[in-house]
Amino acid sequence: MWDDAFPSFLIGLREGLEGGLIVSILVATLVRAGAKSRLPQVWTGVLAAIALAMSFGAVLTFTAASLSATAQEAFGGALSVVAVAFVTAMVFWMRRSARSLSGEIKEKVAGALGMGAGVLILTSFLAVGREGLETALFLWTTARAAGESAGPLTGAGIGLVLAAGLCWGLYRRVLKINLTKFFTATGAVLIVIAAGVLGYGLRDLQEGGVLPGKAAYAVDLGGTVDAGSWYSTLVQGVFNLTPTMTWLQVLSYVGYLAVVMTLFVRGVRATKPVPVTKPVPATAPTGTRVAALPEAARGADAESGPRVAAEAGPVAAAAAEGGDRAAAGPHAGAATAATTAAASGTPAASRAGTPAASHAETLAVSGAGDPSGGDGAGGVRAEGADPARRPGRGVRETPAEPHAQAAVARRRRPAWVVPVAVVTVPAVVAGLVVALGRPKTAGAQTVAVSETECGKGFTAPQPGRQTFQMQNTGSKTSEVYLIDPATNAVYGEIEGLAPGTTRDLVATVAGGSYAWRCVPTGGTAVTSKAVRVGGGAGATAVVPVSEQDLATPLKEYRQYVESGLATLVAQTGRLNTDIQGGDLDAARADWLTAHRTYSSLGAAYGTFEDFDKKINDRPDGLPGGVDDKDFTGFHRIEYGLWHGQSADRLKAPAQQLAADAAGLRTAFPTQAFDPGDLPLRAHEILENTLQFELTGQTDQGSGTELATADANLAGTSELLTVLKPLLTSRAPHLLPTLDADTARLRKLLDAAHHGNAWTPVNRLDAITRARLDGATGQLLEDLAPVPDLLEIRKSA
Numbered sequence: 001m002w003d004d005a006f007p008s009f010l011i012g013l014r015e016g017l018e019g020g021l022i023v024s025i026l027v028a029t030l031v032r033a034g035a036k037s038r039l040p041q042v043w044t045g046v047l048a049a050i051a052l053a054m055s056f057g058a059v060l061t062f063t064a065a066s067l068s069a070t071a072q073e074a075f076g077g078a079l080s081v082v083a084v085a086f087v088t089a090m091v092f093w094m095r096r097s098a099r100s101l102s103g104e105i106k107e108k109v110a111g112a113l114g115m116g117a118g119v120l121i122l123t124s125f126l127a128v129g130r131e132g133l134e135t136a137l138f139l140w141t142t143a144r145a146a147g148e149s150a151g152p153l154t155g156a157g158i159g160l161v162l163a164a165g166l167c168w169g170l171y172r173r174v175l176k177i178n179l180t181k182f183f184t185a186t187g188a189v190l191i192v193i194a195a196g197v198l199g200y201g202l203r204d205l206q207e208g209g210v211l212p213g214k215a216a217y218a219v220d221l222g223g224t225v226d227a228g229s230w231y232s233t234l235v236q237g238v239f240n241l242t243p244t245m246t247w248l249q250v251l252s253y254v255g256y257l258a259v260v261m262t263l264f265v266r267g268v269r270a271t272k273p274v275p276v277t278k279p280v281p282a283t284a285p286t287g288t289r290v291a292a293l294p295e296a297a298r299g300a301d302a303e304s305g306p307r308v309a310a311e312a313g314p315v316a317a318a319a320a321e322g323g324d325r326a327a328a329g330p331h332a333g334a335a336t337a338a339t340t341a342a343a344s345g346t347p348a349a350s351r352a353g354t355p356a357a358s359h360a361e362t363l364a365v366s367g368a369g370d371p372s373g374g375d376g377a378g379g380v381r382a383e384g385a386d387p388a389r390r391p392g393r394g395v396r397e398t399p400a401e402p403h404a405q406a407a408v409a410r411r412r413r414p415a416w417v418v419p420v421a422v423v424t425v426p427a428v429v430a431g432l433v434v435a436l437g438r439p440k441t442a443g444a445q446t447v448a449v450s451e452t453e454c455g456k457g458f459t460a461p462q463p464g465r466q467t468f469q470m471q472n473t474g475s476k477t478s479e480v481y482l483i484d485p486a487t488n489a490v491y492g493e494i495e496g497l498a499p500g501t502t503r504d505l506v507a508t509v510a511g512g513s514y515a516w517r518c519v520p521t522g523g524t525a526v527t528s529k530a531v532r533v534g535g536g537a538g539a540t541a542v543v544p545v546s547e548q549d550l551a552t553p554l555k556e557y558r559q560y561v562e563s564g565l566a567t568l569v570a571q572t573g574r575l576n577t578d579i580q581g582g583d584l585d586a587a588r589a590d591w592l593t594a595h596r597t598y599s600s601l602g603a604a605y606g607t608f609e610d611f612d613k614k615i616n617d618r619p620d621g622l623p624g625g626v627d628d629k630d631f632t633g634f635h636r637i638e639y640g641l642w643h644g645q646s647a648d649r650l651k652a653p654a655q656q657l658a659a660d661a662a663g664l665r666t667a668f669p670t671q672a673f674d675p676g677d678l679p680l681r682a683h684e685i686l687e688n689t690l691q692f693e694l695t696g697q698t699d700q701g702s703g704t705e706l707a708t709a710d711a712n713l714a715g716t717s718e719l720l721t722v723l724k725p726l727l728t729s730r731a732p733h734l735l736p737t738l739d740a741d742t743a744r745l746r747k748l749l750d751a752a753h754h755g756n757a758w759t760p761v762n763r764l765d766a767i768t769r770a771r772l773d774g775a776t777g778q779l780l781e782d783l784a785p786v787p788d789l790l791e792i793r794k795s796a
Contacts, residue, residue, distance in 0.1 A: 005155030007193045011087075011138045012159025014186045018094060019049075019131040020167030026124055028171070038120055040415070045124030048422035052125075053132030055430035060140045074208030076141075080201025083141040084194045086134050088260060091187040095267060121418070141197055184268055191264060195257040196240030199249040206246060215736045218247040220744075244740075447516060449497055450474025454518035455528020463535040466509050470494055471502040476520040479794055481544075482507050485515040485530045489541035490793060511535035519794040543730050544793035550675035553722040558673060560718055564601045565665040571597055572661040575637070579654040582647040587654075589756060591641060592704055595634045598661075599711035600718070602685040607673045611664040615657065618698060626700070633657055635700045642701030678723060679790035683783045685716050690776045694769075696761040703760030709776075710749045716783075717742055723790065730789050734782070741779040748772050 026042050060079065135156070143152040206214040221243040235241050241253075446469040448456035453473050461468075470480055476499065482492040491514070492507030516528040571594035578587035598616060608615075615633045622628035626639050632653055640650045689712045692698045693705040720727070720738060727735055748771055752759040761769070 005151040005158070007142050007155070008139055008152040009155035009159040010186060010189060010193065011135060011142075012156035013163050014159075014183070014190065015090075015131045015135040015138075016160040016163025017166060017182075018090075019128045020163050021170075022128055022131070023124070024167055024171045041120040042124045044419050044422060045121040045126075046128050047419055048121070048125045048426070049129035049132045051423040051426040052129055053136040055426035056133055057136040057140055059430050059433050060136070073204045074210050077201045077204030077206075077208060077210065079137065080141045080197050080204060083137045084198045084201065084256075087138060087190055087194045087197075090134055091190055091264065092267070094183050095187060095264070121422075125422075138197075141201070187264060188261070191260050192239065192257065195253045195260075198256050199245065199253040200240045202248050202252050203246060206248065211248065213246050213248050215733060216247050217244060217740070218250040219243070219245045220740065445469065446471055446502070448473045449478050449480045449516075449518050451476070451518065451520050451523055451526055454480075454526040455516035458516060458528060458531065460531040460533055461509050461514075463510050463533060464508070466507060468492075468505045468507070469502055470497060470505050472497045472499050474520060475499050476523060478521065478523075479519040480505070481517045481519075481793065483515055483517050483527075484541055485513055485527065487541075487543060489543045491541045493793070508540065509533055525794065542789060545679075545726060545790045547675050547792055549726060550678060550790070550792065553678055553726065554673065554675045556722045557678060557719065560722075561601055562665075562668065564597060565661070565668055568594060568597045568601075569658075569661050569665050572658040576654040576658040579637075579647050579650050584641060584647060584650075587637075587647075587650075588641050588702070591634070591637060592702065592707060592756075595638075595704075596707055596711040598634065599708045600715040602681065602688075602712055602715040607668070607671045607677070608664060609667075609671060611660060611667070614660045615664065619700075633660070635698070638702050639700040642703075676792050678719065679787045682716060682719050682723065682786045683780065685712050685719075686776060686780055686783065688712070690773065690780065694761060694772060694776060699760070703763075704758050705761045706749055706752045706772075707758045710746070710753070713742065713745060713749065723786070726790055727786070731785065734785065734789075737782050738779070741775070741782050745772075745775040745779055748775055 023042070023046055027039060030036065030038050030042065139152055139156050143149045202211060205211040232243065245253075445457065445459065445461065445466075447458045448454065449470050449472045451474055456473075458468075468482070472478055478497050479493065479495045480497060481490050482505065483490055491509070492505045494503055494505050497503060511533055513530045513532055515530040517525055518528075519525045571590065575587055575590040575594050578584070578590055616635065617631070617633055618635055619626045619628060619631045619639075622631055624631070626636075631639075634657065636653045637650055637657060639645075640653070689709045693709045693712070696705055698708065699705050720735075720742075724735065748768075751768075752764070764772070
């Protein structure tokens, strides 16, 4: 989880710090302008930006969930590429705009103050909203790449909390950070992470069929690098580099990194920091400091973050700031006079707490002394102020008048309305987008299933994921299939639908022809009238397999088994001869040879009937364990050979094993061999290998579990060989993947084979064992579709 958390932590920290600095500048600007009453409007805009970002993330999540697997790959890949573009633009924008960010925001705030509450809310919303949308998009992308959300969300949460703490520290002047170096370092790291996200996104587009080269691998380290190891997981989580990568992934990763990192580094070197001349503090005759340059005005590359006000008070700070005064305007009046006096060292205004300074500050905020009747801030008025009702010069406003105006404002609109609205509106819009964007289902469409009414009630559905209510109106249990009548390809099926019952069948519908095929038990298959659905193709269908289709693969595999059994009889006879003659060393070598032969016939286990229990059973569950009289076959002899038992004690088990092998060879031609076992065993053989051989559960002392695993792999390969024609026509891209997985696993097993000896599983180091488990698990995952692809269906 934590390896997936780092990229999200970094993006949360950086984007959070950017957004936090923007909010700090907004707040500091209002405080210096004496407009603290307008701060709720800033926070309302920030709240709206957060609500929009969260709603955007929800739309991405739920929209993708309603798509088909292929469409999800394409959708996720496209958004990954968009996220890389946003992150790249953000990195360069922050490097370029850091120094002017403070001034730009303060100009916008100054304009917004004179235009009402809505404009100030919009200003803060737009300033923070971009950071929120970028964060939501990148988090969704990294969570999808990680395959889980806990790690990325945890990392992002930690990053945002830390960013909030840093911004508070900068605002309160308890921290100093060189923001230029911070954004440069994090920008470089984000470029490296974005390169991995780009490669991952392009791989998704290949998986979704949008881009070619899905099976063109430039790097395939699956046989030497364990994808499940801690170091591999860390590299995959942080950089999105995997042991197996296509040419497109590698070229895009290297190309993006080379071009973007070069431009970024050149830009950093070419950007020279503008020297900041610190003003000489103006002091009174007593040496008291009057004003200092607010650090927020220096730009985002200053050594620390924004400060609310200088030590001498708002007016002196505004005067020192040069152009960003709280009492700006053509006629600053007494405020300007007091400031000038203070700067020149006049004792009367040397301290913020003196009457002269206090009066100047009051004039600057209220606008007194402005001949134009302005407010002393370039036309900025306090919220709710009415120019027509301003008292004349020298006339004091009665204390009751502001309270009356505030009461009217409260009656006009409650304070909670706008904050609630800015949260509710994005959430409602997101909900509507998700609801309206989901494919329409045909849940109300009920389709009859019977020999006489097959498909009754079926009308052309809308493209997308659909649900059909299949109702058996006949008198026989039936199977029903949604098919392409031209190819008999199956889009969905229900087996064992009893008379009078109704079950849902869910299928994805795209452009093409569709019909229902009903197959009653003991009856004849009936196909409904076809309907045509408009739109492009995209629905996944499985071409059904009949028993006739499996007849040739079955015949070829039976020949393979018969040949293997003939070899087995000869090998178990040799083993018996060794033990009868007392040559236990030769017996150990011949035991392994014979056992590997038997283990390579795994697909036929279901047809060996009771012979398999006699030949290859384990002592698990027997009352006497290894000493039980019913413990026979290969593992009984293995236990004796590797636990020092004498040849006399092994003669009877060896003789019985040879007889059972001969009996199996004789019985096999007459044994029933279900064709459906072929595709089923393709997955089950190695499933047993992972469960028993690679855990050491079957070992009775020889330590040859990996030799058995190698024989199981050989049996699986033989099975895939006879099934290849059927798989090629149904899943042409699957076989190259299976071949690569098999070669990777075989290479790992060969590394444990040393002449006539094999490394026992319990002597493997943790990394090698994890590699074996990972390679076997990957092959099993890729084999999983085979039974479904080649399942015998009555619709064929």
